[in-house]
Amino acid sequence: xxxxxxxxxxxxxxxxxxxxxxxxxxxxxxxxxxxxxxxxxxxxxxxxxxxxxxxxxxxxxxxxxxxxxxxxxxxxxxxxxxxxxxxxxxxxxxxxxxxxxxxxxxxxxxxxxxxxxxxxxxxxxxxxxxxxxxxxxxxxxxxxxxxxxxxxxxxxxxxxxxxxxxxxxxxxxxxxxxxxxxxxxxxxxxxxxxxxxxxxxxxxxxxxxxxxxxxxxxxxxxxxxxxxxxxxxxxxxxxxxxxxxxxxxxxxxxxxxxxxxxxxxxxxxxxxxxxxxxxxxxxxxxxxxxxxxxxxxxxxxxxxxxxxxxxxxxxxxxxxxxxxxxxxxxxxxxxxxxxxxxxxxxxxxxxxxxxxxxxxxxxxxxxxxxxxxxxxxxxxxxxxxxxxxxxxxxxxxxxxxxxxxxxxxxxxxxxxxxxxxxxxxxxxxxxxxxxxxxxxxxxxxxxxxxxxxxxxxxxxxxxxxxxxxxxx
Amino acid sequence: xxxxxxxxxxxxxxxxxxxxxxxxxxxxxxxxxxxxxxxxxxxxxxxxxxxxxxxxxxxxxxxxxxxxxxxxxxxxxxxxxxxxxxxxxxxxxxxxxxxxxxxxxxxxxxxxxxxxxxxxxxxxxxxxxxxxxxxxxxxxxxxxxxxxxxxxxxxxxxxxxxxxxxxxxxxxxxxxxxxxx
Numbered sequence: 048x049x050x051x052x053x054x055x056x057x058x059x060x061x062x063x064x065x066x067x068x069x070x071x072x073x074x075x076x077x078x079x080x081x082x083x084x085x086x087x088x089x090x091x092x093x094x095x096x097x098x099x100x101x102x103x104x105x106x107x108x109x110x111x112x113x114x115x116x117x118x119x120x121x122x123x124x125x126x127x128x129x130x131x132x133x134x135x136x137x138x139x140x141x142x143x144x145x146x147x148x149x150x151x152x153x154x155x156x157x158x159x160x161x162x163x164x165x166x167x168x169x170x171x172x173x174x175x176x177x178x179x180x181x182x183x184x185x186x187x188x189x190x191x192x193x194x195x196x197x198x199x200x201x202x203x204x205x206x207x208x209x210x211x212x213x214x215x216x217x218x219x220x221x222x223x224x225x226x227x228x229x230x231x232x233x234x235x236x237x238x239x240x241x242x243x244x245x246x247x248x249x250x251x252x253x254x255x256x257x258x259x260x261x262x263x264x265x266x267x268x269x270x271x272x273x274x275x276x277x278x279x280x281x282x283x284x285x286x287x288x289x290x291x292x293x294x295x296x297x298x299x300x301x302x303x304x305x306x307x308x309x310x311x312x313x314x315x316x317x318x319x320x321x322x323x324x325x326x327x328x329x330x331x332x333x334x335x336x337x338x339x340x341x342x343x344x345x346x347x348x349x350x351x352x353x354x355x356x357x358x359x360x361x362x363x364x365x366x367x368x369x370x371x372x373x374x375x376x377x378x379x380x381x382x383x384x385x386x387x388x389x390x391x392x393x394x395x396x397x398x399x400x401x402x403x404x405x406x407x408x409x410x411x412x413x414x415x416x417x418x419x420x421x422x423x424x425x426x427x428x429x430x431x432x433x434x435x436x437x438x439x440x441x442x443x444x445x446x447x448x449x450x451x452x453x454x455x456x457x458x459x460x461x462x463x464x465x466x467x468x469x470x471x472x473x474x475x476x477x478x479x480x481x482x483x484x485x486x487x488x489x490x491x492x493x494x495x496x497x498x499x500x501x502x503x504x505x506x507x508x509x510x511x512x513x514x515x516x517x518x519x
Numbered sequence: 520x521x522x523x524x525x526x527x528x529x530x531x532x533x534x535x536x537x538x539x540x541x542x543x544x545x546x547x548x549x550x551x552x553x554x555x556x557x558x559x560x561x562x563x564x565x566x567x568x569x570x571x572x573x574x575x576x577x578x579x580x581x582x583x584x585x586x587x588x589x590x591x592x593x594x595x596x597x598x599x600x601x602x603x604x605x606x607x608x609x610x611x612x613x614x615x616x617x618x619x620x621x622x623x624x625x626x627x628x629x630x631x632x633x634x635x636x637x638x639x640x641x642x643x644x645x646x647x648x649x650x651x652x653x654x655x656x657x658x659x660x661x662x663x664x665x666x667x668x669x670x671x672x673x674x675x676x677x678x679x680x681x682x683x684x685x686x687x688x689x690x691x692x693x694x695x696x697x698x699x700x
Contacts, residue, residue: 060556060660185591193595197604202617205588209621213628220632224658228556231655269642272649273658275540275553277639279563283571284635288628291577295624302617505557513537513561 053147054508055351063352063508067501068229070347072236075494078346083490089483096477097172105175107473114456114468119173121448122478124303125331126166127207128324128444130214131296132332133159137217138292141285147360149503150353153225154343155336156218157496161488162335163211165481170203199305206302213295217288219267224281224502227271230264233257263495300328307451314394314455317382323375327447330368330414333361334440339489341434343498352499355428362421362433365440369418372447376415394455402467403454406446413443524647524695525551525667526678528687529656533559536662539685540565543664546681550670554648554663573634580630581623588619647695665693 054063100107110117133155140148171180182188183204194201237257244250271277304320337358344353383395398407417439420426427433458465492498505511530536533555540553544567553566592615596602601609636642648654648665657663664687666678675692682690 064556064659185595191600193600193602195602195604196592196596196615196618197607199617202621205618205621209625212625216628216632220635224557228658231658235655265644269636270644270646271641271658272643272646273554273556274639274648275555275559275562275566276568277641278555278558279568280571280573280635280638282558283573284631287573287577287631291624291628291631295621298617298620298624302621305617502557506559511533511557511559513533513559513565515532515534 051354051356052509053150053354053356054504055354058351058508059510060505060508063501063504064228066349066352067225067497067499068232070493070498071229071495072232076346079490079494082486086483086486086490090480090487091483092476093168093480093484096473096480097168099473100172100477101177105173107471108173108477109469109471109474111466113459113464113466114453116452116456117468118449118470118474118478119169120306121445121452122481123166123169123173124324124448124452125445126162126169126481127210127303128300128328128331128448129335129441130159130162130166130210130332131300131325131328132336133157133162134210134214134217134292134296135329135332136336137221138289138296141289142293145360146507147357149500149507150349150357151336151340151361151499152503153218153221153496153500154340154492154498155332156214156221157489157492158332158335158339159214160211160218161485161492163207163214164488165485167207167211168481168484199302199309202302203306206299210295210299213288213292217292220281220284220288221500221503222267222496223269223271224273225497225500226264226268227273228501229497230261230268233260233264236260297325300324312455312459313388313390314398314451316391317379319375319378319382323372323379326368326371326375327414327444330365330372330418331440331444333365333368334437334444337361337365337433337437338441341430341437343493347498349499352504358430358433359424359427362427365437366418366421369414369440373415376411390460394458397458398450398454401454401458403450403457406450407454410443410446410450413439414447417443521694521696523668523675524650524693525665525670525673526675526682526690527648527651527663527665527693528682528685528690529653530662530664530685530687533662535685535687536664537562537565539664539682539687542685543666546672548666548670548672550667550673552648552665552667554657554665556658556660556662559662572638573631576630576634576637577627578630580633581627584622584624584626585619587626588622589615591615592618647693650696651691651693661688 058066108117108119110119133152136148136155137152140152171177174180174183183194183201185194187193194204196202234257237253237260241250241253241257244253301321301324304324307315308317308320310316340353340361341358344350380395383391386392398404417436420432420436426436453468457468509515528539530539536553536555537559540562543551544565553562555562589612593610596615597609648657651657651663653661664682666673666682672678679690679692
C-alpha cells in the first residue's frame with residue numbers, strides 16, 4: 048500500500064513558504080479583530096475574578112470544609128492536560144518518526160505554552176495571599192524556612208515550571224529557521240505594501256511596521272542563515288529536546304496525579320493515577336488541537352498542508368487515548384471492589400450514583416462514548432461532526448477532573464463531615480475568562496508567528512529527497 | 520574596499536546541490552558550506568560533517584541539574600534548616616527525586632539550546648553570505664554552495680569554472696562589506 052502523502056496536490060517549496068508566510072504578512076483579516084476584541088473582553092472576567100478574590104479572600108471561590116480544593120484545581124489540571132497534546136505531537140511523535148506531525152506541531156506547541164499560562168493562574172491564586180507566591184520557590188524568605196520537598200505540591204512547582212520553560216525553549220528553537228525566512232522577506236513585503244498604500248499616513252504606518260518587523264524577526268532569528276553545518280547541530284539539538292520533552296511530559300502529569308494519589312483519600316489513593324492522568328491529558332489535548340485546528344484550516348485554506356490524513360491520525364489518537372481513559376474508569380471500579388476496602392468501594396459507588404452522579408455520567412458519555420465514533424471513516428470525514436465531538440471531549444475531560452476532585456472530598460470518611468459543593472459566580476467567571484486569555488495569546492500567535500513549521504514540512508516533503516532523480 | 524568572501528553557486532533542486540556538495544568535498548576544499556531552506560537528509564554525509572557536539576552540552580546540563588536538585592533538597596531540608604516532617608529522616612534520595620528529575624530535564628534543555636547556539640556560533644546577525652542579492656530565496660526554495668576565499672585551494676578563476684561545471688542557475692562572487700574600512 049503506498050504511503051499517504053502528507054502534502055496534497057504536490058505543492059512545492061515556494062508555495063509552502065508563500066502560504067504560511069502570507070498569513071503573517073497579509074493584512075489583518077476583519078474576523079481577527081472581532082475575535083481579538085471578544086477574547087480581550089472575555090479575559091477581563093478572569094481579571095475581575097482575581098481582583099475580587101485577592102481583595103476579599105479565597106472564600107469567594109466557594110471553598111469550605113470539606114471541599115477545600117474546588118474549581119481551582121479542576122481548572123489547573125484541565126489546562127495542564129490540554130497542553131500535553133502539544134508536547135506529544137512535537138516530541139513523542141518526532142521520536143516515533145511520524146512525519147504528519149510537522150503540519151500541526153507549531154500550533155499545538157503554542158497551545159501548550161498558552162495552556163500552561165492559563166493553568167498557572169489557578170494554583171497561584173489558590174494560595175490566597177498571592178504576593179507570597181514566591182515562597183513556593185526555593186528562595187530564602189524572611190522566616191528562614193525552605194519549601195518542604197516531601198510535598199507533591201512542591202514537586203508540582205518544579206514539574207510545571209520546568210514544563211512551561213522547556214516547552215517554550217523547544218517551541219522557540221523550532222521557530223528559528225521560519226523566523227529567518229520571515230526576516231528575509233521583510234523588505235519584499237514592505238515594498239509591496241508601500242506600493243499599495245494610498246495616503247501619507249498609510250505610507251508612514253508601513254514604514255513603522257517595516258522597522259518593527261525588521262527588528263522583531265531579525266533579533267529572534269538570531270542570524271540564522273540555513274547553513275548545512277548549522278542544520279547538522281540544529282537537527283541534533285532538536286532530536287535531543289524531543290528526547291528530553293518526552294520523559295518530561297510523562298512526568299508532569301504523573302506529578303500532577305501525585306497531588307491526588309499521595310493523599311489518603313478514598314478515590315484518590317490509587318496507583319493507576321499516573322498512567323490514567325497521562326492518557327487523559329493526551330486525550331483532552333488532542334480534543335483541543337482538533338477544536339482549534341479545524342476552524343483555522345478552513346479560515347486560512349490550509350487543506351493541502353493539514354489534510355484529511357492528519358485529521359484521521361488525530362481522531363485515531365483520540366480514540367486510542369479515550370479508550371484508555373475508559374479502561375481506567377472501569378479498572379478503578381474493579382480495584383475498588385477487589386480491594387475490599389469499604390471506603391474505597393463507597394467512593395466509587397457514590398461517584399456513579401451519589402450526589403454528583405450527574406457529573407459522572409456527563410464524564411462517561413463525553414469521554415468514553417464520544418471517541419468511539421472515530422472508529423468509522425464516515426465520522427472522521429465529517430469535519431463538522433469531528434469538531435463537535437472534539438468539543439464534547441473538552442467538556443468531558445473537565446468533568447473528569449471535577450468528579451475526581453469534588454466527589455472524593457465532599458463525601459469522605461464520616462457522613463457528619465459531608466457537604467455538597469457548588470461553585471460561586473466568581474469561580475465561573477474566573478474560569479470562563481481564561482478561555483479569553485488563551486484566545487488573546489493564540490490570536491497574537493497567529494498574527495505574528497508562522498502558524499505551521501514550514502521548514503520541517505519542506506524537509507519531510509518528497510521534493511527534499513536528494514536521490515529523487517535516481518529513484519526507479 | 521570590500522573583500523571577497525567567496526564564490527556562491529545557486530541550484531534549484533536538492534539532487535543538484537547534493538551532487539555538487541559531494542564533488543566540492545572530493546575536490547579537497549575545506550572552507551565551504553551549503554545553504555538550504557530546510558535540512559536535507561544525506562547532506563551531512565555528502566559534506567563529510569562529523570557527529571554534532573551538542574550532546575556534550577546536553578549531558579553537562581543534565582548532570583548539573585540532577586545534582587543541583589538533590590543538593591538543594593539536602594541543603595535546605597537537612598542542613599540549613601532541618602525540617603521535621605512526621606519523624607522521617609531529614610534527607611533521602613527518594614523524596615526529592617521528582618525535583619532532581621525535573622531539574623535534570625530543565626538544565627539539559629537549556630544546555631541543548633545553548634549548545635546549539637555555541638556550536639553554530641549564533642547569534643550572528645551579519646554574515647557575508649547575507650550580501651547575496653537573492654539571499655531571501657535561500658531560506659525559501661533555492662540551494663547554494665559557497666566556497667570561501669580563505670580556502671587554500673581557492674582560485675578566483677579555477678573555483679568559478681569548477682562550480683560552473685555542475686550546471687548551477689548562477690555563480691556569483693560574494694563580498695564581505697563589513698571588512699571595508
